[in-house]
Amino acid sequence: MYAIETRGLTKVYGGRRVVDDFAMTVQPGDIYGFVGKNGAGKSTVMKMICGDVAPTAGEVVLFGREAVGVAPADGAAFRADGEGTRRIGVLIEQPGLLPGLSAYRNLMVKALAWGIVDAPARCEEALRLVGLTGVGSRKVRGFSLGMKQRLGLALALLGNPDVLLLDEPFNGLDPEATRAMRNLIVRLNQSLGITVVVSSHVLDQLDRMATRYGVIAEGRLVRQMSAADVAAECGSSLRVRTADTACALALLQEAFPLLAFRAEPDGSLAISGDYDAAAVAQVLRDSGQVVLEFTQDHRDIEDYFVELMEGGVSHV
Structure with a gap:
């Protein structure tokens, strides 16, 4: 459900x-x-x-x-x-506040309009939840933007x-x-x-x-x-490029069956999972592979979401 x-x-x-x-x-x-x-x-x-x-x-x-x-x-x-x-409690766009009324009175207006039982107690509780208990009697026109956002959240919380x-x-x-x-x-x-x-x-x-x-x-x-x-997709990965990509891939897949390998368009391999970079390097060295690139990458979360929003990741 x-x-x-x-x-x-x-x-x-x-x-x-x-x-x-x-x-x-x-x-x-x-x-x-x-x-x-x-x-x-x-x-x-x-x-x-x-x-x-x-x-x-x-x-x-x-x-x-x-x-x-x-x-x-x-x-x-x-x-x-x-x-x-x-x-459902809602805070969409700007909170609908009455600047000439106090924070408490703003809450009471909504509580009475909704017919909330024990409205005064519910309004006090909402102010407490958002950390505005000490300023409930102050008029909203003097509130900072952060305080207005908190009051908007208090309005959203009124109906439990x-x-x-x-x-x-x-x-x-x-x-x-x-x-x-x-x-x-x-x-x-x-x-x-x-x-x-x-x-x-x-x-x-x-x-x-x-x-x-x-x-x-x-x-x-x-x-x-x-x-x-x-976290998994934005975690660190190991980028390896050798003179023989297919051979390197076969060797590494056999040596590290639990790791994920992805062939990149430039001929490199992207390795993710719980890898040990030194162990990967040792396998390549022992097999005589000519290593052209061996670097660690960390995918930025902002880049990741921008790629998704621009349709760069095809799976849903």
């Missing part, structure tokens, strides 16, 4: 497919890093998941049973499932959501505020068990907290993978 599943999700604006047959699966307890270029369709997907935007086709299913949004049929008006959407959708929560934050927001997201996930989908261009922050990733390009899902998959 998935926390979020999209089935054939499609959105067309003015004849252009902004989201195209999008099939995403988010597992319960994930911190799901949602990666894509500006205009790739990330925000539109998230708005369809929370019911703010009607899909042109397809559906969104929450925790295996609640259809949050289903494409309207026969011209019927779109209506998101109320119970489903209440299980099972899922949080966070769209670029690090935008405009200084390094200290970015670190604080990242730690807060991880704490909410680990202590409250909230499943989080977070889109961000700050890949080093995603790398420090995401358990799974999804990559979108031109409205289509390019690939989903675990953090372990990313």
Whole structure:
């Protein structure tokens, strides 16, 4: 059972497919890093998941049973499932704050509009969770950008959501505020068990907290993978080029059957896995191979995701 599943999700604006047959699966307890270029369709997907935007086709299913949004049929008006959407907390684009009200009053406005039971206690709890207890009485117009982002997150937490959708929560934050927001997201996930989908261009922050990733390009899902998959593909590798590539490959595959070998277009071999560079060099030396190149590479995570977003990696 998935926390979020999209089935054939499609959105067309003015004849252009902004989201195209999008099939995403988010597992319960994930911190799901949602990666894509500006205009790739990330925000539109998230708005369809929370019911703010009607899909042109397809559906969104929450925790295996609640259809949050289903494409309207026969011209019927779109209506998101109320119970489903209440299980989702949302911070997409800028938080909708009333600058003339205090942080606490901003929360109370939403709590009363939603009919939340014991609203004052829930608002105080939300402020505590995001670390704003000491400034709850201050008007929002005097808040820093980081404090506004925290308050936006508090608004998203008011309904005790099972899922949080966070769209670029690090935008405009200084390094200290970015670190604080990242730690807060991880704490909410680990202590409250909230499943989080977070889109961000700050890949080093995603790398420090995401358990799974999804990559979108031109409205289509390019690939989903675990953090372990990313670590394996961005880990170090050994590049070896000899005068006789085929012979070197056969020798090394026999000597190290547990390692992965990939022939590169320039005639070199890329070796990954738990390798011992000295042992590899010894096998080549003992067999009389003429070694033309012997280097260690480390694939940058940013380069890796850019390659995915540009369609450079074909497998999904």
